[in-house]
Amino acid sequence: MANMVNLTINGIAVSVEEDKTILEAAKHLHIKIPTLCYHKDLCVAGNCRVCVVEQVGNHKLVASCATPVAEGMEINTNTLKVRNCRKHIIELLLTEHREECTKCYRNGHCELQALAAEYQITNQDFIDLVPDKNYTIDMLSPAIVKDDSKCIRCQRCVRTCAEIQSVGAIAVAHKGSEMKISTFFDRSLDEVVCTNCGQCIVHCPTGALTEKSYVENVWDAIADPDTHVIVQTAPAVRIGLGEELGLGIGTRVTGKMVSALKRLGFDSVLDTDFTADLTIMEEGTELLTRLKRALVDDDPEVALPMATSCSPGWVKYIEHKYPEYLPNLSSCKSPQQMFGALAKTYYAKNIEVDPENIVSVSIMPCTAKKFEANRPEMKDSGYKDVDFVLTTRELAVMIRQAGIEFEKLNDESFDSIMGIGSGAGVIFGASGGVMEAALRTAYEIVTGREVPFDNLEITPVRGLEGVKEATVKIEGTIEAWSFLEGVELKCAITNGLENAHQLLDAIRKGDKFYHFIEVMACPGGCLGGGGQPFPVDNEIRLKRMNALYEEDRNLPIRKAHENPEIIQVYKEFLEEPLSHKSHKLLHTSYVKREQY
Amino acid sequence: MTTTAAKKQLHRIDLIFKHEDDCKEILRNAFSRSDQEIVNEMVNSGLKGRGGAGFPTGLKWKLAAESDEKEKYVICNADEGEPGTFKDREILSRVPHKVLSGMAVCAKIIGAQKGYIYLRGEYKFLVPDLNKELGKFHDILDDLGLDFRVEIFLGSGAYICGEESALIESMEGKRGEPRNKPPFPSVRGFKGKPTVVNNVETLAHSYTILKFGAKKFRDLGVKDSRGSKVFSVSGDTPIPGIYELELGMTVQDFVDDFSDGDCKAVQVGGASGFLVPRKRFGKTTIGYEGKLTGISLPTGGSMMIFNSSRSMYNVLNNYLEFFEEESCGQCTPCRVGCQQLLKGIRAVKRGEKPASYLDQLLKLTETMKLTAKCGLGQSVANSFSSIVENFREEMIY
Incomplete structure (x- = not known):
């Protein structure tokens, strides 16, 4: 245990571990010190200077987020000197910031706005610097809008992109008054290494980085009487939407969400969990096929480990940074895109609507899904498979605009078909979920028995750790899979692209060998996605994660292959996993992209 | 002639630029003494950082020496960027061996095997001569049995990289941005290891101290401002240039010596220093912190004289x-x-x-x-x- 250090803050004594900062010590005493550049997920920058406090004996103020505690330290957080300085700093930030709060996407959710309100910055004494700045707004990306005029240079996005994601699409350029957050040669985010994961958005304190909104497009589609608007909802939305609408973190709102979507006017309210289950059938079969080629046919061409492809941020990351591993990516489309392809074929036929008149909308915890839906190859239905992607936050906007009192809604059920998902589909929203879902099915296919874990809960693959490993020994196989008898299936699960980068490097060096890896671009998996509510930190992610597993426990069907609608879709339409039709509609290919 | 004689002149010191070819002797002697003895000598001399901030040099070395880390670094800060300062360039071109000797002694005391000269990008022209000097110097170190090598690292022209932690960031291949302190470089510096960053002139002074002893250095200057200092004199003066002067003079003494009679104000310490108006000349002393008569101004050595025509x-x-x-x-x-x-x-x-x-x-x-x-x-x-x-x-x- 670390040594304890005694200090006083505002005259109150406190004892904390020696590796803590003044900011953390103050939190112990329930003293809030305002911050902007500080974020629990990130390394300390100490550059906004809003958190300055007075340290007795030091003639300068110190940044509480960056200053470690020391024995005998006397700190004052609310002296006249501190308040005046803080106010100055907030005023200075506002002079570089285009103040158009009422027209801002982050109006009401902006940390700078909140701080300005707290300090009652009602007059602007300093000179407005905005007119002399050549601020640009980058709107070319289908997923992310970068508005430099809202940027306060806290570098939370830069640290996120580098530390959490190991991408480095955005970085600091120039110095002095010209200093800005930029990209490779100041290109659009659409033309650089950006994976569209949106982690920069959830870490941005202001409106400088936001999702590209398609709310108005969706309203237009709903208003069009000739259009049949289908909506699908990803697993992680049902545990994030309530949080965004003011219910507690980790509140499960599946039934209310369905009810709200129906009230908003969507014609068919369906579930991405259905195609999550379908992904398990396709991807599980693909894995078993690869294993057979490796173990029985001794095929040197087969790429192992096989990697999941549900996370479009991860897919684009590998396209940019590890193109040699493209053959390792499962050829399965993500559940969103499988859904899109089926919506305008199978589902359209089922409800007897011309796919021409269908608008397919998806609600995702993710911004990379916006990019994914716009990939040119995602048109296997003969139309754009998914027309518009909204984030959890955007759905909340629609619900508020429609005047729906969300918390008062009764639970309703998804429409059918493509409205039933198993517990296995639900846990896709958590890091480790795809692995767990796949194992529940694959193990049973191969052995005829359930996975040997209490209540189907494969706990080693759960949790927020950066890299999780699991080995499943396959014993007692049924005849068709006897080549797997005694095989120890080695699996790894990782979340956050920095962790993925570490994992891939270990595999490349030969330090590690796996058969199957699950990678989610965002910390914690989709529940911590770039389209989820802010703020976010590990405490919040854990609550959301628990909610997903609770949802799983409470579902009657918890294995993908037992989902009756999955059985039905193969019987009526797809025939069998990896069939010709499956290949055409549910599988895809990838491209190599530039490193910058 | 009589007028010149009547004009009081400040005492010109000739320590730094005095050409001495005895660095091998100085080093041999220094290496034969205990580390503690040398640190004490440095502390007793009262030498303070000549880059402008004035941190006691002996203390800096002592802090780095106390660390148990195996890997340590000595960096000579030659990113001379303060407007109006041009003394380090001169020191490095005329007496580089004194600077290198200072680095080597520091390296021995703290236990560093590697040193760098962080050279201002605009001083690139010094590189060939410095490299020649480094070759000779490394031979001397080999003869004396000290495992220490110095390399030149060229800056890219940002003023901020003269700030020691930004300098280190820049050397690590990152943007030159100052770090949060603490920890200071003497605890966690280059590559996260204890690092002494000393200004060119500071290191050159350490040579003087090693050669003549702390006392000779301490006898110069006043109170908390000991020794001599190299000044870059510019602006409205008939005799611009580089002068080694004793610390503790008043701005009035300086102006009497260097101005042509029309002096409205003097900027002490470059753009980041203070402007001293005529009415304060007599009350302002050039030195560090210690309050003498009136205000005492630390300086990296830039003295800019403004006459009455200047706005x-x-x-x-x-x-x-x-x-x-x-x-x-x-x-x-x-x-x-x-x-x-x-x-x-x-x-x-x-x-x-x-x-x-x-x-x-x-x-x-x-x-x-x-x-x-x-x-x-x-x-x-x-x-x-x-x-x-x-x-x-x-x-x-």
Whole structure:
């Protein structure tokens, strides 16, 4: 245990571990010190200077987020000197910031706005610097809008992109008054290494980085009487939407969400969990096929480990940074895109609507899904498979605009078909979920028995750790899979692209060998996605994660292959996993992209 | 002739630039003494950092020596970027072996195997000669059995990289941005290892101390400002150049010696230093912290003389343009503060803001001084307040 250090803050004594900062010590005493550049997920920058406090004996103020505690330290957080300085700093930030709060996407959710309100910055004494700045707004990306005029240079996005994601699409350029957050040669985010994961958005304190909104497009589609608007909802939305609408973190709102979507006017309210289950059938079969080629046919061409492809941020990351591993990516489309392809074929036929008149909308915890839906190859239905992607936050906007009192809604059920998902589909929203879902099915296919874990809960693959490993020994196989008898299936699960980068490097060096890896671009998996509510930190992610597993426990069907609608879709339409039709509609290919 | 004789002249010191070819002897002697003895010698000499900040050099070495880390570094800060300062270039071209000797002794005491000269990008022309000198010097070290090598690292022209932690960041291949302190470089510096960063002149002085002993150095100067200092004298003077002078002189003494009689103000310490108006010449001493008679100003050695034809508004405008561009831009008070100060004095001059706006800007500089992350942002207040307070009318009319 670390040594304890005694200090006083505002005259109150406190004892904390020696590796803590003044900011953390103050939190112990329930003293809030305002911050902007500080974020629990990130390394300390100490550059906004809003958190300055007075340290007795030091003639300068110190940044509480960056200053470690020391024995005998006397700190004052609310002296006249501190308040005046803080106010100055907030005023200075506002002079570089285009103040158009009422027209801002982050109006009401902006940390700078909140701080300005707290300090009652009602007059602007300093000179407005905005007119002399050549601020640009980058709107070319289908997923992310970068508005430099809202940027306060806290570098939370830069640290996120580098530390959490190991991408480095955005970085600091120039110095002095010209200093800005930029990209490779100041290109659009659409033309650089950006994976569209949106982690920069959830870490941005202001409106400088936001999702590209398609709310108005969706309203237009709903208003069009000739259009049949289908909506699908990803697993992680049902545990994030309530949080965004003011219910507690980790509140499960599946039934209310369905009810709200129906009230908003969507014609068919369906579930991405259905195609999550379908992904398990396709991807599980693909894995078993690869294993057979490796173990029985001794095929040197087969790429192992096989990697999941549900996370479009991860897919684009590998396209940019590890193109040699493209053959390792499962050829399965993500559940969103499988859904899109089926919506305008199978589902359209089922409800007897011309796919021409269908608008397919998806609600995702993710911004990379916006990019994914716009990939040119995602048109296997003969139309754009998914027309518009909204984030959890955007759905909340629609619900508020429609005047729906969300918390008062009764639970309703998804429409059918493509409205039933198993517990296995639900846990896709958590890091480790795809692995767990796949194992529940694959193990049973191969052995005829359930996975040997209490209540189907494969706990080693759960949790927020950066890299999780699991080995499943396959014993007692049924005849068709006897080549797997005694095989120890080695699996790894990782979340956050920095962790993925570490994992891939270990595999490349030969330090590690796996058969199957699950990678989610965002910390914690989709529940911590770039389209989820802010703020976010590990405490919040854990609550959301628990909610997903609770949802799983409470579902009657918890294995993908037992989902009756999955059985039905193969019987009526797809025939069998990896069939010709499956290949055409549910599988895809990838491209190599530039490193910058 | 009689007039020149009548003019009082400051005592010119000739220690730094005196050509001495005995560095092998000095080093042999130094290496034969215990580390503790050398540290004590440095501490007793009262030598303080000659880059301008004035941190006691002996203490810096001592702190780094105390660390148990195996890997340590010595860096010579030759990123001489303060406007009006040009002494380090001269030291490095004329007596580089003194600087290198200082580095080697420091390396031996703290236990470093590797040293760097962080050379200002604009001083690239010094590289060939320095490399020649390094070759000779490494031979001497080999003869004496010290495992220490020095390499030149070329900066890229950012003023902020003269700040030691930004310098280290730059050497690590990152943006030159100051770090949060603590930890200081002597605890966690280059590559996260204990690192001593000393100014060129500081290292050269350490050579003098090793050669003549702490006492000779200490006998020069006053109270807390011991030894001599190399000054870069520029501006309205008939004799611009580099002068080694004893610390502790008043600005009046300096002006009497270097001005032609028409001197309105002296900028001590470059753009980040203070402007001393004529009425304060007699009361201002050049030295470190220790209060003598009136104010004592630390300096990296830049002395700029302004005569009565100079507009103090233009001078300040010039400094602020410099800071607005040379702030690294990471911290709010410095990045935005510099822009506000520059635009602010222009607005007052143009009559777009009332004269009282200057008082608001003075308050802002107070915030910058208290809250900026590093010495750059903290010291913008120095020239701003000393110019605005003393030449307010020139700012307005």
